[in-house]
Amino acid sequence: MVGNERRNKIIELIKGSEKPLSGGHLSKVLGVSRQIIVQDIALLRALDYNIISTSRGYLIHNLTVDIPSRVIKVFHTDSQIEDELNTVVDMGGIVVDVFIDHKLYGHFRAELNISNRREVQNLLEKLNSGKAVPLKNLTFGTHCHTITAKDESTLNLICRELDKKGYLITEEKIKS
The missing domain is CATH 3.30.1340.20 (3H domain)
Incomplete structure (x- = not known):
């Protein structure tokens, strides 16, 4: 899975979850290191996705756009x-x-x-x-x-x- 696909999948997973998703969970699901997830989250935030880090994982609010x-x-x-x-x-x-x-x-x-x-x-x-x-x-x-x-x-x-x-x-x- 390439970077863009993975980041879109991260958004899909976080948006579709009723509870926060940890970086460890996302890394296992997507088959990459936790550090890659952290970097992807940073890239998504730079693109104005409202991803919030909590002690239990990541949440996203008001997702309305795809990444151009x-x-x-x-x-x-x-x-x-x-x-x-x-x-x-x-x-x-x-x-x-x-x-x-x-x-x-x-x-x-x-x-x-x-x-x-x-x-x-x-x-x-x-x-x-x-x-x-x-x-x-x-x-x-x-x-x-x-x-x-x-x-x-x-x-x-x-x-x-x-x-x-x-x-x-x-x-x-x-x-x-």
């Missing part, structure tokens, strides 16, 4: 990774994943769940350690991200800013 998300196709150099990711998180978005479709090797996807500059720096440290290379390097810089935000308006602003910086690949750019 969008898949974007982008292109940039290694030196622009930081700017691209910071652009998304600074405008209120979350970079859920990165994926490529390689003509020979197929589909590769890595979950990121980056929601702030500290997490951007953590990723850059891992990449700069030399133990891994960005997936985009397998496709000469072209790759995709799933991004989420609290509303479609925020997603639109993020995409406009990425386009302004020359990172976003749109259908119009592909045709020209």
Whole structure:
């Protein structure tokens, strides 16, 4: 189960429960660590879900929205990774994943769940350690991200800013 699906399931489980659900219970049901649940709850709160922590577990009030998300196709150099990711998180978005479709090797996807500059720096440290290379390097810089935000308006602003910086690949750019 990928991050977005898991977070939607967390909302569904908490909303459908008559009593608070503990992080331990959610981690067992969803097959992930309790720490992943804590991180997912933080991401959901950042998206304005009213999740309340009690001594007995999590409760949710006034759930009325789904998490808006969008898949974007982008292109940039290694030196622009930081700017691209910071652009998304600074405008209120979350970079859920990165994926490529390689003509020979197929589909590769890595979950990121980056929601702030500290997490951007953590990723850059891992990449700069030399133990891994960005997936985009397998496709000469072209790759995709799933991004989420609290509303479609925020997603639109993020995409406009990425386009302004020359990172976003749109259908119009592909045709020209």
